[in-house]
Amino acid sequence: MLTDIIPAVLPMHGKAKVIIAGPCSAESREQIIETASALNATGKVDLFRAGIWKPRTRPGGFEGCGSKGLEWLREAKAATGLKTAIEVASAAHVKEAADSDIDVIWLGARTTTNPFAVQEIADTLSEMPDRFGVLVKNPANPDIDLWIGAIHRIYNAGVRRLSAIHRGFSVYGPSPYRNPPQWHIPIELHRRLPGIQLIFDPSHTGGKRELVRPLAREAYELGFDGLIIESHCNPQCALSDAAQQITPAELKELLDTLIPKQAGEPTTRMAELRSRIDCLDSRLLEIIAQRMALTDEIGQLKLDNGIAVLQPQRYETLMETRVAEAESYGIDRRFISSLLATLHEESVRRQLALHKAN
Numbered sequence: 001m002l003t004d005i006i007p008a009v010l011p012m013h014g015k016a017k018v019i020i021a022g023p024c025s026a027e028s029r030e031q032i033i034e035t036a037s038a039l040n041a042t043g044k045v046d047l048f049r050a051g052i053w054k055p056r057t058r059p060g061g062f063e064g065c066g067s068k069g070l071e072w073l074r075e076a077k078a079a080t081g082l083k084t085a086i087e088v089a090s091a092a093h094v095k096e097a098a099d100s101d102i103d104v105i106w107l108g109a110r111t112t113t114n115p116f117a118v119q120e121i122a123d124t125l126s127e128m129p130d131r132f133g134v135l136v137k138n139p140a141n142p143d144i145d146l147w148i149g150a151i152h153r154i155y156n157a158g159v160r161r162l163s164a165i166h167r168g169f170s171v172y173g174p175s176p177y178r179n180p181p182q183w184h185i186p187i188e189l190h191r192r193l194p195g196i197q198l199i200f201d202p203s204h205t206g207g208k209r210e211l212v213r214p215l216a217r218e219a220y221e222l223g224f225d226g227l228i229i230e231s232h233c234n235p236q237c238a239l240s241d242a243a244q245q246i247t248p249a250e251l252k253e254l255l256d257t258l259i260p261k262q263a264g265e266p267t268t269r270m271a272e273l274r275s276r277i278d279c280l281d282s283r284l285l286e287i288i289a290q291r292m293a294l295t296d297e298i299g300q301l302k303l304d305n306g307i308a309v310l311q312p313q314r315y316e317t318l319m320e321t322r323v324a325e326a327e328s329y330g331i332d333r334r335f336i337s338s339l340l341a342t343l344h345e346e347s348v349r350r351q352l353a354l355h356k357a358n
């Protein structure tokens with residue numbers, strides 16, 4: 001349990017939520033000063049972000065301006081008073097950030113994926129555990145243990161100003177999102193690490209300007225503590241992630257109209273509905289247990305009669321009929337398919353265990 005951590009960034013100006021904003025990459029002195037000044041003028045930004053070293057998926061993309069950007073960030077901070085944040089991916093990056101005026105560092109999704117890199121960063125931070133607030137993005141792949149592991153490595157280095165950023169997860173194949181949010185994963189992170197400040201990144205999740213607002217709204221509905229949004233003074237000309245960046249004016253308009261929801265007390269009607277859900281869930285569990293008992297019995301019969309555990313034809317028919325029936329109740333096809341697949345997987349696992357034991 002990380003009971004003694006505190007948020008890496010605090011909301012200012014009496015706001016309930018923390019707002020981090022800035023360009024994907026630092027590109028020039030002018031771009032940094034102009035963007036930081038415009039963001040500061042909104043009165044809504046708590047921390048200015050900019051990537052100095054960019055982990056690009058393919059070679060040949062813009063890999064960041066490098067160390068010279070640190071000087072531009074120092075100037076932006078002096079001009080606006082905004083604290084600054086950069087991404088680090090190695091011990092050398094942490095040391096350079098420490099020698100400059102950077103306040104907060106973040107571990108990007110590709111870095112969190114790699115325990116060697118995270119440990120190298122943690123070892124460097126252990127020499128200066130109070131120097132930075134640290135934000136840990138989720139790994140690119142949907143692996144919650146890898147995410148929690150990275151947070152623990154940074155915590156074990158002595159860092160206490162520690163927060164998590166959810167930026168969606170890579171998937172193969174077409175999707176409306178660049179990195180689908182898979183909300184159940186950050187919700188599970190929150191359950192396992194209840195004290196941690198959880199910030200949402202709609203820019204890298206959506207990958208498109210028009211998805212920033214709906215995603216940010218969903219995150220507020222789900223109780224996230226704040227947002228990190230890519231904002232550029234001239235998004236069309238951005239050297240990286242041009243499609244997802246918004247102008248400081250657009251950011252202000254978005255934040256003006258995005259109303260954070262309160263945790264709130266349930267109404268009497270809600271309490272009544274919840275108690276009905278509690279009853280239904282008990283019945284569901286009872287039915288699942290009965291189903292398991294039946295599939296165990298079938299497993300025994302298969303064993304006695306020399307029949308293989310997996311019967312693809314039966315599985316296919318089961319899926320088809322149940323999905324059609326579920327759809328007649330207005331239940332989403334993808335949802336029910338994945339629920340049935342999970343149930344079936346568990347039956348197969350139990351039957352295989354039985355066959356192995358005999």
Ligand code: PEP
Nearest residue numbers: 024051108109110167204
């Ligand atoms: C970024 O924040 O600029 C970035 C590279 O994000 P991610 O690590 O989430 O891909």
Ligand code: MN
Nearest residue numbers: 024230240241
């Ligand atoms: Mn980016």
